[in-house]
Amino acid sequence: MSTDTETKPKTPWGRIASDGFWNNNVVFAQSLALCPLLAVTGTATNGLGMGLATTVVMIAAGLLVAMIRGQVTPEVRIPIFILVIAVLVTLVDLGMNAWLHDLHKVLGLFIPLIVTNCAILGRAESFASRNPVLPSAFDGLMMGVGFTFVLVVLGGLREIIGSGTLFANASLLLGDGMSFLEVTIIPEYRGFLLAILPPGGFIALGFMLAAKRLIDARIAEVKRRSAESGGEALA
């Protein structure tokens, strides 16, 4: 990975990556973007599509905001950031409608809602407006990947429990070559309505948040132990 020559302090690429994906995850840590999260994650494919679209917007928003941050005065920065994000989302919406039309039919309602995804404005404000172009784009990428990860896992959980399939209609999103992803986990499944409806989304998200806490606690425990044993070895 190349280092940015512009910045005197070395860019913490690893920390940006781990923050975006896990430690400061849009959903797990910042609790943002819950509206699109719960609305589209009826299936893993929908989650993946929404996640990819959001990631594209986040990368481009990070790039553009970091590029213009020198010219934009603090007084008018928020309207300009919103303008940048709104233009990007509209372009993604048009592009998907033209070239990924079948997926657009499924996600169409939610794409314009990316504008209202406070996570994007949040990253523009708290990261891209204070950092050079490349780290900002990378931050957008990792935040988007983290968001996509949560969307796909939550969508997959709800899809398996709710309809007994996984990645149904994935070929609409990824082309016919990826149709092997479409798996029927439970054949002749009668379906479990709650998981597909919004309450099921809340319940599944609750379990995921709890799981994240458990994993974090376990990691902290392991770190503490290794630090202790390291200390004993020194003594």
Added chain:
Amino acid sequence: MSHASVPSYRQRIGYQAGLLGGSTLLAAALLVMGDMATRDTIELRKAEDLKASLSQVIPPAMHDNDLLAHPLTLENADGAPVTVYRALDGLQVKAVAYRIVGIGYAGEIESIMGIGADGKILGVRVLAHAETPGLGDKIEVAKDDWILDFDGLSLGEPPAERWAVKKDGGDFDQFSGATVTPRAVVGSIRRGLEFFQSHREALTTPAQITTTDPDAPVRSQP
């Protein structure tokens, strides 16, 4: 960004206004470019969608024309325009198809309906709805065969007053846990049939096609 290094002109109100105005102009230009780049493709996709749903309610063997070419526009009972797509064999109208709308449990249920020239339903398909998944969505052909029960029926068969769900004293099944949705669909189909009856003349007279428009799709000759 420390304020000390900001040049003084940037703190003027004119710079801020110019910045906002300039960005808005730039954004508008980008959007126009994006629109121009995608408009034709989106139109094409929408036409493909419409054609795909039309072919579900009018058997392709029945006609030899492009269904999207030369649609009729008539007014329904409420005075709203209805676009009617005609299936022609030669110039003879074999069937017509148009959109029908009913108000369901969660907003509009939009369907497309094909009717033969004899007034019998060829097929009905729901195009868009927001009904409850698992309960109301049995109106989709992908989920249930319910919508296929309408094939071959007409306004006399069953009689007009029996065009309702069983709960309302009609002939059609509702779903367990969902009455509003099928009631809306049955009602929209009945209104669609009534529309056909009141415009039968205009709908079934042989088509008169003037090919003065060079951009119009060419009719394939029988």
